[in-house]
Amino acid sequence: MLSYKFLGLALVVSAWALPFKREVPQEHSHNIVLASVRPMLDLNNPNNIEDPVFGLLGDAAAAAGAGSITNLDCLQQATADQAFTNAKAAGNVTGMAFSLIYRAIERNTGAVGLASVICNETATNPEIAALTQHQDPASTNASAINKAITLELAKQIASVGGDPTLALISGTFAPGQIGDPTAKGNTCDVEDDEPGCIFSQNLLVEDATTAEISAAVAGISATATSAAAASATSAAASAASAADDETATCASIVTVTVTASATATAATEIASAATSAAATATATATASATGTNLQTFTGALGGVTAPSVIAAGSGFEVTTEPEDPFVNLAAALGRSCDIQHNQCADAANSSGNSAFTVGDCDTQDTQCKAASSS
Ligand SMILES: *[C@@H]1O[C@H](CO)[C@@H](O)[C@H](O)[C@H]1NC(C)=O
Numbered sequence: 589m590l591s592y593k594f595l596g597l598a599l600v601v602s603a604w605a606l607p608f609k610r611e612v613p614q615e616h617s618h619n620i621v622l623a624s625v626r627p628m629l630d631l632n633n634p635n636n637i638e639d640p641v642f643g644l645l646g647d648a649a650a651a652a653g654a655g656s657i658t659n660l661d662c663l664q665q666a667t668a669d670q671a672f673t674n675a676k677a678a679g680n681v682t683g684m685a686f687s688l689i690y691r692a693i694e695r696n697t698g699a700v701g702l703a704s705v706i707c708n709e710t711a712t713n714p715e716i717a718a719l720t721q722h723q724d725p726a727s728t729n730a731s732a733i734n735k736a737i738t739l740e741l742a743k744q745i746a747s748v749g750g751d752p753t754l755a756l757i758s759g760t761f762a763p764g765q766i767g768d769p770t771a772k773g774n775t776c777d778v779e780d781d782e783p784g785c786i787f788s789q790n791l792l793v794e795d796a797t798t799a800e801i802s803a804a805v806a807g808i809s810a811t812a813t814s815a816a817a818a819s820a821t822s823a824a825a826s827a828a829s830a831a832d833d834e835t836a837t838c839a840s841i842v843t844v845t846v847t848a849s850a851t852a853t854a855a856t857e858i859a860s861a862a863t864s865a866a867a868t869a870t871a872t873a874t875a876s877a878t879g880t881n882l883q884t885f886t887g888a889l890g891g892v893t894a895p896s897v898i899a900a901g902s903g904f905e906v907t908t909e910p911e912d913p914f915v916n917l918a919a920a921l922g923r924s925c926d927i928q929h930n931q932c933a934d935a936a937n938s939s940g941n942s943a944f945t946v947g948d949c950d951t952q953d954t955q956c957k958a959a960s961s962s
């Protein structure tokens with residue numbers, strides 16, 4: 589048995605489309621990963637990367653959404669690195685785990701058996717820097733390379749307090765035929781399939797067994813973020829006790845236990861569990877929108893204040909985003925600073941403003957973050 593813990597809300601993201609020409613499409617095969625990294629990237633995206641999907645495309649298509657990243661072979665890493673940084677600042681273990689998984693999934697290339705280029709830059713976060721992307725399963729030595737990547741990914745997920753078996757979802761397809769003129773191999777690419785067609789069509793080839801994962805992560809303990817993980821785990825545990833034994837839901841975590849060979853069935857179960865988790869999250873957020881403002885930072889360039897943060901349920905919320913509760917106060921305050929920073933930058937860039945610059949907003953954001961952590 590293999591236990592997949594998915595974040596419920598990420599599964600109800602609706603179909604989403606982009607006006608670009610695809611090459612060897614499989615970039616939507618692991619949609620759950622894109623849907624989970626997207627909100628983390630959106631928290632702070634200084635390079636203006638348009639969407640995580642671009643990092644999985646070949647250079648020509650990737651260029652259309654790479655923002656200020658010019659080394660397209662490093663777009664996947666840069667996207668993962670920024671999403672991880674943001675998730676870490678927010679104390680979001682799920683977000684960190686999916687940023688790591690995203691870094692490790694295969695990137696499109698132009699032919700079956702052709703490996704993608706490895707990024708030649710060093711990521712800011714050592715957890716991201718430890719990883720590279722899966723390679724085309726028909727490329728040289730791919731099964732050993734991909735297995736090594738998955739085991740390293742499991743270690744990195746464990747090091748931030750996540751479930752290391754999640755690393756298995758970074759796996760790819762069965763090898764295609766070298767010389768296949770369509771370059772498609774055994775892939776799938778369905779844009780509106782959640783959690784992703786590689787799961788719903790049962791095409792995932794797992795790189796390792798759970799025993800191998802357990803052996804790989806033995807002795808690894810979570811670092812600074814373990815408090816957030818423990819808190820999330822205990823929230824999940826209390827919700828689990830109230831749910832049926834097949835599916836446990838809470839405001840943000842869905843646990844579904846599936847056999848490794850029943851992924852297609854699992855996808856349906858995951859989707860329905862996600863719907864009820866989302867409903868629970870909405871109800872919880874609505875029920876607790878009162879309280880004292882815990883955001884003490886008073887800077888307000890352009891009249892834009894950092895939105896209030898209040899205690900809500902067993903955690904905290906930014907009052908402008910009650911649908912996204914936080915398990916710890918520092919994360920909620922950080923999000924409040926981020927919202928102020930985004931609005932400040934918009935104001936700085938609006939026509940007619942000459943009073944302050946985006947750089948001033950950056951400085952204010954640093955002060956806001958410093959106030960939050962004191
Ligand atoms: C944590 O990250 C997940 C995955 O991206 C996201 O769906 C969820 O909303 C985040 N949780 C909070 C409290 O922001």
Ligand SMILES: *[C@@H]1O[C@H](CO)[C@@H](O)[C@H](O)[C@H]1NC(C)=O
Nearest residue numbers: 658659660661707708709710
């Ligand atoms: C990395 O590769 C890019 C693209 O080939 C090249 O322009 C750049 O100089 C390389 N950077 C390093 C640090 O080797």
Ligand SMILES: *[C@@H]1O[C@H](CO)[C@@H](O)[C@H](O)[C@H]1NC(C)=O
Nearest residue numbers: 728729730732733734736737
């Ligand atoms: C195959 O890949 C593994 C894992 O990266 C590596 O240890 C091994 O040396 C590689 N073998 C060959 C023949 O390249």
Ligand SMILES: *[C@@H]1O[C@H](CO)[C@@H](O)[C@H](O)[C@H]1NC(C)=O
Nearest residue numbers: 636930933934936937938946
């Ligand atoms: C502000 O405007 C400049 C110039 O148009 C642009 O390069 C920059 O990305 C904008 N920044 C933000 C945060 O909107």
